[in-house]
Amino acid sequence: MTHQIRTQHAPGTTQHAPSTTGRTPRTTTPSATRALARRRALTLPASAGVLVLALTACSASSATTRDDGTTVLRYQGAVASVGYPELAEDLGYFEDVELEWVGDVTGGPASIQAAVTGETDYGNAFNGAIAKLASTGAGVTSVITYYGADDLTASHFYALEGSGVTGARDLIGKKVGVNTLGAQSETVLRDWLAHEGLSRDEIDEVELVVIPPVNAEQVLREGQVDAVSLGGVLQDTALERGGLTALFGEADLYGEFGYGSIIFRDDFIARNEDAVADFVQGTARAIRWAQTSPPEEVRERYVSILEERDRGETTDLVKYWKSTSIPTPGGVIQEDEISRWVEWLEDDGQIEPGSLDVPDLYTNEYNPYANGTYAPDAGPDGEEVTS
Template sequence: MPLFRTQKPVTQLFAAATAAILAFSVSACAGSSAAAEKNADGNAVIKYQGSSGSVTPPELAAHLGYLPNIELEWLGNVNGGPESIQATAIGETDFGSAFNGAIVKLRDSGSKVTSVISYYGSDELTNVGVYVLEDSLVKTAKDFIGRSIGVNTLGAQYEFQITEWLAQEGLTEEEIAQVELKVIPPANSEQVLRQGQVDGVILSTIALEVARERGGIRELFNDLDVFGPASNGSLVFRDDYIKENPEVVEEFVTGVARAIRWTQLEDPEEVKKAYTEILSTRDRGEDTNLVQYYRSLGISTPGGVITESEYSTWIEQLKRGNGLKNTDLKAQDVYTNEFNPYANGTYESDADADGKPID
């Protein structure tokens, strides 16, 4: 059975997931305090989930000393963005991270979360694309009609990206409905493509770099072709947490913004060195060899400042597919740059790598 239909089933998938989380959220968080926990030193303890083998911008910020009054408490790893922000919505974690379209859907379903800073994106060094075998008969978007594309999950960034590309290339909804998306673990994507189990596959970051080294693949398109350079995902806090702990959120966002800006201005070899130190000292049994494939975070703005288009794009796409209950939802309802020093002028956008304050 095809896993992919049109934009409407995509939004229905989103709605089902977020509705279930929201129902639990009401019972889990009712009457609970949003005040930040403190450790023995009086520092705020912020609970979060990480990603195996990866260093997140908050983890880098802590390593660089940009979070002096905050202790990050790792609760384990998460399988994807929707799961991460759901954990935040129900109060299991203090912040989460996800694709911006998933955040829009969660907010639309009634969950009071707000994006405070971008944390990954696509640029000329780091991007996401659909790849086929070099000798594949697939040359254009129309060639995917009746064929399949492997993705890591449904209802998230890659499905949105593929849908938009197919539409921009002139496919009708009926034709798009004939493109099948198959869920494949990212670690197996290249193998599944080379074995002919799918006609195309989404590749990015480390998996893409390894596949390129082996050769024999060809890019059909990447997200720069569809959207241009842009940040694709954000970190979110619950609104009640922000209201109760504005000074903690401000230090957190400031520190993460400085860490992001550090990666944007620093020699990539220095970033790799920091990543290796973090992975090798946090005792999670992670492989540091993959750090060599780091190229950039892909974030398009200084210090992860969020731009309106990074949310309005997905809001408009969801509206076209009747995927929003609140048709008046605007990008400004979902994010804030209030705490980001590169948005409010505390630091210049071209400040040095330490985020030197303006005199």
């Protein structure tokens, strides 16, 4: 059961991270169509198949190319937040790609839907949401990890101290606030409840309430819900105010792990492969820059980017940035970051077992930390990283 609490929106946050100019040479020139053509046709309800065909039919398959050969990639950002592609552009890591901001988005499912319909050229979301989208027949491929959990940065679910909610069974018949449905918070919560021994029927009695992340703490403290998911700066500021009990964290279940990917449509990759390759190498180097630079330097760069783009955003939240949260150098995708959620969706009855071939859902072909351009322990320009 789900419903939505409508609250006033305020600036939200997403933790992402900023080279010197110059293009990373590729050791190979891979053919995107080779891997992407392996995607199997899925057995879908007629209405779902018609919807996917309609969406992809009206989507643009080629990006805008300027007279100087620069490819313009449209994207949605997040208020008061710097994404790794934005960081890459600021650092000068793109040679043939330019980003065009077309607005902000509050959730991953909406981001990848915009990419599928052609409103944007790429999107990003939780890997489980991407797998669910792929199961409908949408041709999309993950190209780089953009967020995860590590020992410094991870989300948790919280209840109020003294509320009587201290464990999984206490949530039966209660309300839990999540940022959106069909994404990471819902999936992780349901997985934890199952790990704690709740039956499918008992899990279904936990009512999910959609709340904008920036309002989650307020809604919890007002007693409108019994637990909420908090992460990043919103978690840090809530803990500073006290009075919360942690129920569990995503790292408690999976340890250090990559949770979400940036995706492109398969037809877009096939027609704009050089642009996608440049985008991925630049974004990977930006992630590596943030992984290997002192946190205060990353925070200073974020403040500079937010101020220079002049969108009226606060920079007050940047001080809470601790780490990229990405466990692999440069955001290289690991297969279990995808397969875990495919298996979960199959077990939960949301997709047909065997309908998705995990290797067809992602590629590391363009990532310099996976394709042999840079060693896994190298810095953003291939230099040796020293501790």
